[in-house]
Amino acid sequence: MTLFRPREAFQGEAGYALLPFQFRRLADDSPVLLTNDAGEHLWLESDDFLAFAQRRLSPVHPSFWDLESRHFLARKGQPLPLEAMAVQLRSRKAFLFQGPALHIFVVSLRCNHSCRYCQVSREADGPDAHQFDMSLADASRAADLVLEAPAPSVTVEFQGGEPLLAFAVIRHVVEHLEARKAERGKQIKYVITSVLHHLDEDKLAFMAAHHIELSTSLDGPAEIHNRNRPLPSRDSHARTLAGIAQAREVLGPHAVAALTTITKESLAVPEAIIDAYRNAGFHSIFLRPISPYGFAARSKRTDYSVAEFMGFYRRALVHLIRVNLDGYPMDEAYAALLLRSILTPFGHGYVDLRSPAGAGFGAWVYNYDGRVYASDESRMLAAMGDETFCMGSVQDSYEALLTSPAMQLIASAAVAESIPGCSTCAYLPFCGSDPIDSYRRQGDVIGHRPSSDFCQRQTAMLDLLFGMLRRGNPDEMAVFQSWVRRQSLAAD
Amino acid sequence: MALPLVLKTETFSLLGPMTLKAVDGEEFVRHGWPPGRSVLLLDAVPEDQRSSLLQVPWGAVMSSKPSEVSTAAPVLRHPDPHQGVRPGDIIEVNPDRPMLRVLYRRGDNGNVIFATERCNSFCLMCSQPPREEADEWRVRQNIELVDLIDRDEPSLAITGGEPTLLGEGLVDIIRACGRALPDTDLQVLSNGRGFADSDLALRVRAVSHPKLQWNIPLYADVSAIHDYVVQSASAFDQTIRGLYKLAEAGQRIEIRVVLHRPTVARLAGLARFIYRNLSFVRHVALMGIEPIGFARANHAALWIDPVDYQGELSEAVTFLHGNGIPVSLYNLPLCVLRQDLRAFAARSISNWKNVYLPACGACSLQKRCAGFFASIDKKWTSHGVTAVVSEGEAP
Numbered sequence: 001m002t003l004f005r006p007r008e009a010f011q012g013e014a015g016y017a018l019l020p021f022q023f024r025r026l027a028d029d030s031p032v033l034l035t036n037d038a039g040e041h042l043w044l045e046s047d048d049f050l051a052f053a054q055r056r057l058s059p060v061h062p063s064f065w066d067l068e069s070r071h072f073l074a075r076k077g078q079p080l081p082l083e084a085m086a087v088q089l090r091s092r093k094a095f096l097f098q099g100p101a102l103h104i105f106v107v108s109l110r111c112n113h114s115c116r117y118c119q120v121s122r123e124a125d126g127p128d129a130h131q132f133d134m135s136l137a138d139a140s141r142a143a144d145l146v147l148e149a150p151a152p153s154v155t156v157e158f159q160g161g162e163p164l165l166a167f168a169v170i171r172h173v174v175e176h177l178e179a180r181k182a183e184r185g186k187q188i189k190y191v192i193t194s195v196l197h198h199l200d201e202d203k204l205a206f207m208a209a210h211h212i213e214l215s216t217s218l219d220g221p222a223e224i225h226n227r228n229r230p231l232p233s234r235d236s237h238a239r240t241l242a243g244i245a246q247a248r249e250v251l252g253p254h255a256v257a258a259l260t261t262i263t264k265e266s267l268a269v270p271e272a273i274i275d276a277y278r279n280a281g282f283h284s285i286f287l288r289p290i291s292p293y294g295f296a297a298r299s300k301r302t303d304y305s306v307a308e309f310m311g312f313y314r315r316a317l318v319h320l321i322r323v324n325l326d327g328y329p330m331d332e333a334y335a336a337l338l339l340r341s342i343l344t345p346f347g348h349g350y351v352d353l354r355s356p357a358g359a360g361f362g363a364w365v366y367n368y369d370g371r372v373y374a375s376d377e378s379r380m381l382a383a384m385g386d387e388t389f390c391m392g393s394v395q396d397s398y399e400a401l402l403t404s405p406a407m408q409l410i411a412s413a414a415v416a417e418s419i420p421g422c423s424t425c426a427y428l429p430f431c432g433s434d435p436i437d438s439y440r441r442q443g444d445v446i447g448h449r450p451s452s453d454f455c456q457r458q459t460a461m462l463d464l465l466f467g468m469l470r471r472g473n474p475d476e477m478a479v480f481q482s483w484v485r486r487q488s489l490a491a492d
Numbered sequence: 493m494a495l496p497l498v499l500k501t502e503t504f505s506l507l508g509p510m511t512l513k514a515v516d517g518e519e520f521v522r523h524g525w526p527p528g529r530s531v532l533l534l535d536a537v538p539e540d541q542r543s544s545l546l547q548v549p550w551g552a553v554m555s556s557k558p559s560e561v562s563t564a565a566p567v568l569r570h571p572d573p574h575q576g577v578r579p580g581d582i583i584e585v586n587p588d589r590p591m592l593r594v595l596y597r598r599g600d601n602g603n604v605i606f607a608t609e610r611c612n613s614f615c616l617m618c619s620q621p622p623r624e625e626a627d628e629w630r631v632r633q634n635i636e637l638v639d640l641i642d643r644d645e646p647s648l649a650i651t652g653g654e655p656t657l658l659g660e661g662l663v664d665i666i667r668a669c670g671r672a673l674p675d676t677d678l679q680v681l682s683n684g685r686g687f688a689d690s691d692l693a694l695r696v697r698a699v700s701h702p703k704l705q706w707n708i709p710l711y712a713d714v715s716a717i718h719d720y721v722v723q724s725a726s727a728f729d730q731t732i733r734g735l736y737k738l739a740e741a742g743q744r745i746e747i748r749v750v751l752h753r754p755t756v757a758r759l760a761g762l763a764r765f766i767y768r769n770l771s772f773v774r775h776v777a778l779m780g781i782e783p784i785g786f787a788r789a790n791h792a793a794l795w796i797d798p799v800d801y802q803g804e805l806s807e808a809v810t811f812l813h814g815n816g817i818p819v820s821l822y823n824l825p826l827c828v829l830r831q832d833l834r835a836f837a838a839r840s841i842s843n844w845k846n847v848y849l850p851a852c853g854a855c856s857l858q859k860r861c862a863g864f865f866a867s868i869d870k871k872w873t874s875h876g877v878t879a880v881v882s883e884g885e886a887p
Binding site: 003004005006007009010011012038039040065066068069070075078079081083084087088091344345346481485 | 614719729733754758761765771790815816
C-alpha cells in the first residue's frame with residue numbers, strides 16, 4: 001500500500017548524541033555498568049561500551065533501543081528527552097520540596113547504660129542528673145519550630161540518653177504538637193528510640209493514645225548484646241526483650257522496630273544475629289557499622305575495616321536470603337533502601353544518604369540544652385568540643401537557623417553531583433553526600449573520596465548489590481523484589 | 493444481540509437535521525424529556541392513547557405507517573418496530589438522506605460521542621480511518637446529544653478521529669458531559685499529541701469534570717517504532733510531552749497499547765518505560781487488534797498470532813502488576829492467553845460487534861471471555877483458539 005510508509009522512513013538520521021552518564025566496571029573483564037541522573041542503569045559488554053561511547057554503536061544493536069529508552073543516547077534529529085529526564089530527577093529528589101521532615105528531640109542525656117560504642121554522649125543517671133533534661137520551655141519552642149517547617153508530614157523522634165527517663169518532656173512535646181497540628185495542617189508521626197527498660201502502663205497508655213512507635217537497639221544474641229551494652233546487672237538483653245514484648249502487647253505487633261550495631265565481636269556471627277532477630281519476631285534488620293562518633297571514636301578496640309564489615313555483611317545477606325526463601329520474610333533495611341532506589345523511579349529519601357545532604361536540609365536535632373544541630377553527628381562533635389555544625393538555639397527563628405553559618409558550610413558540600421569523586425561516580429544516583437562525616441574524618445566538609453571510609457563502604461555495598469542484580473539468580477531476585485515492594489515472597 | 497446503527501427510513505416534512513430522543517408514552521412520562529427534542533415511537537403506544545399523545549408538540553413522530561399519522565410534527569418511517577429504534581435510544585435524522593443513524597443505544601456497553609473524522613495520525617491498524625471534514629457542526633450536535641443521554645448511563649467514550657483537533661469544542665463537550673451526566677465515567681480516546689504545545693490540558697482542568705479519563709495510546713518506548721505505527725514523525729515526542737502536560741493538569745490517564753508485530757517487539761521495554769517515566773498513569777490496557785479498517789490492509793506488517801507473544805506479554809504484565817500499576821488485557825480470548833495472564837483479561841468488546849466462534853460452544857470459559865470482533869476472519873484467527881474444558885466450570 002502506498003498510503004503507508006515503511007519502518008525505515010521513521011528511523012531518522014544516522015548517528016546519535018551521548019546524554020550525560022557515569023560508568024563503572026565491577027571487575028576488569030566484567031560488563032560495564034552505565035547509570036545516569038534519571039536513576040536508570042544498563043549493562044554493556046566492554047566492546048559495546050567502547051562502540052557506544054565512540055558513537056559508533058549500530059542502531060540495530062540489541063542494546064541500542066534500551067540505551068535510547070533509558071536516556072543514555074538521543075538519536076540525531078530527535079528532540080532530547082528533557083521532560084522525561086526532568087520528571088525522573090524530580091521524583092528522585094522529591095524530598096527537596098519538603099524541607100526538614102525529621103525532627104529529633106534529645107530530651108535527656110541521662111542513660112542507665114555505659115555502652116562502649118555509644119554514638120551519643122551520655123550522663124550517668126543520678127540525683128543531680130536532671131540538669132541534663134530538656135527544659136519544658138525549650139521543648140515548647142522546639143515544637144513550634146517543627147510546626148513552622150513546610151513539610152506536610154513530619155516525624156518527631158525522641159532520643160537520649162534514654163528518653164524514657166525524661167518522659168515528662170516527651171509528654172509535653174506530644175501534647176503541644178497534638179493541640180496545634182490541625183491548624184497547621186500537619187501529620188505527625190512519633191518515634192521513641194529507647195532500650196525499653198523503663199516502660200510502664202502509664203507510658204504505654206500514652207504511646208497507644210498517640211500512636212507512638214518505638215525503635216530499640218538489639219545487637220543480636222544475648223552474649224554480644226550484653227557485652228556491647230553493659231549494665232551492672234548484666235541483663236540488658238533480657239530487659240530489652242521483655243520491653244519489646246510488653247510494648248507489642250499494648251501497641252501491636254508492628255509498633256517496635258530494632259536497629260543493630262555491628263561491633264568487632266559481631267563480625268564473626270552474622271547468622272546468629274539474624275536468627276536472634278527472627279526469634280524476636282522482627283521482619284526487618286538494619287545492619288549498621290559502628291559510627292566513628294562519641295565514645296566509639298575513642299576506643300581502638302572497637303575498630304574494624306570496611307573490608308571486614310563487608311565480609312560480615314556478605315555472609316549476613318546470604319543467610320538472610322535463605323531465611324526469606326525458607327518462608328520467613330525479613331529485609332535488611334539498608335540493602336532494601338538501596339535496591340528501592342535502583343529498581344524503582346523513586347528515591348529512597350533516606351536522610352543519611354541524600355544529595356543535597358540530609359543534615360539540616362532534611363533533619364534537625366534539638367539538643368537537651370536548647371541548641372539546634374544539623375544532625376546527630378553534629379551534636380556529637382559538639383559534645384567533643386566542636387560547635388561547627390550548631391545551627392543556633394531554639395530561640396532563633398526558623399529562617400535564621402536554616403541560613404546559619406553551619407548550614408552555609410554544609411550547603412557548600414551538600415550536593416554530591418558537584419563533589420570531586422562523586423560527580424563522576426556510577427553510584428551517584430543512589431548515594432548521597434555527608435559533609436559532616438567528611439569533616440569529622442577528614443577535617444574538611446568536601447573531603448577526599450579515595451581515602452573515605454564512607455565512600456568505600458557505599459561503593460562496596462553497591463558493588464555487592466549490582467553484582468547480584470547482574471547475576472540475576474532468580475531466588476535472590478525474588479527476595480530483593482519482595483523487599484523493594486514490601487510484599488511477601490509469592491508462593492509458587 | 494447486535495443491532496445495526498444505521499437504518500433505512502423515510503422522512504416527511506422534516507425541515508433540517510435533528511437529534512432526537514426516542515420515547516413511548518411511559519418513557520416520556522417517567523423521564524420528562526423535552527418533547528420538542530423527542531421522537532414519539534407511535535407503534536409502541538397503545539391504540540387508545542395515540543390521539544391524546546399526538547397532541548404533544550413532538551420533535552418528530554415515528555411510525556411504520558407514516559401516511560396514517562395525523563400530526564403537525566415531522567414524521568419518520570419506523571425501520572423495524574421490533575429492533576430498529578427503541579425507547580431511550582437517540583437518533584439523528586436528516587431530510588437529505590433516507591437514513592437514520594442511532595447515536596446512542598440504551599443499555600449498550602459501547603456508546604460513544606463521535607467527535608470528529610479528522611486525525612493527525614494515520615495508524616497502521618486504525619479501525620476508523622480518518623477523513624478530512626468540516627466538523628464544527630459535530631460539536632453542536634454532540635452537546636445536544638449529551639443532553640438526551642440517560643442520566644444513569646454508567647460510561648461513555650469520546651472518540652474519533654482525534655478529539656483534541658476540536659480544541660475548545662472538545663472542552664465544550666466535556667463541560668456539557670460534566671453538567672448533564674456528572675455520574676457518568678467519561679473516557680476520551682486521544683493520541684495526546686495536541687496537549688504538547690498548547691494550554692489545552694489547563695483548559696480541560698478548568699472544567700473540573702469529576703469522572704474524566706484520557707485513554708492515550710503509546711506503542712513503544714522509542715520514537716522509531718511509535719512513529720512508524722502511527723505513521724507520523726515526531727508523534728512519540730508530542731505524545732510523551734502531552735502526557736506530562738495532562739499529568740501536570742491533574743488528569744487521570746490510561747495508557748493503551750495495541751498488540752501487533754511492531755509493538756510486541758518492545759513490549760517489555762515499554763512497560764519499564766511507563767513505570768520509570770509515566771508512573772502517574774492509573775491503568776495500562778494491552779489490547780488485541782481489531783481486524784477492520786487500515787488493519788486489514790496491513791495484515792502482513794501487523795499480524796502476529798497471540799499465542800506467539802505470550803512470553804513478551806507475560807513479562808510486561810508481570811512487571812507492571814508487580815510494580816503496582818494496574819494492567820488489563822482487552823480483546824483477547826482466554827484460550828490463547830497463558831494461564832497466569834487470564835486473570836488480567838476483561839470482556840472489553842462492545843456488545844454490538846462482539847462474537848464467538850463455533851469452537852466456543854463447548855468452552856467452559858465463554859461467559860467471562862472477551863471473545864472476538866465481528867470482523868474476524870481466518871487470517872486474523874489465532875491457532876490457539878480452542879474450547880477450554882475445565883472441571884467445575886460448566887459451559
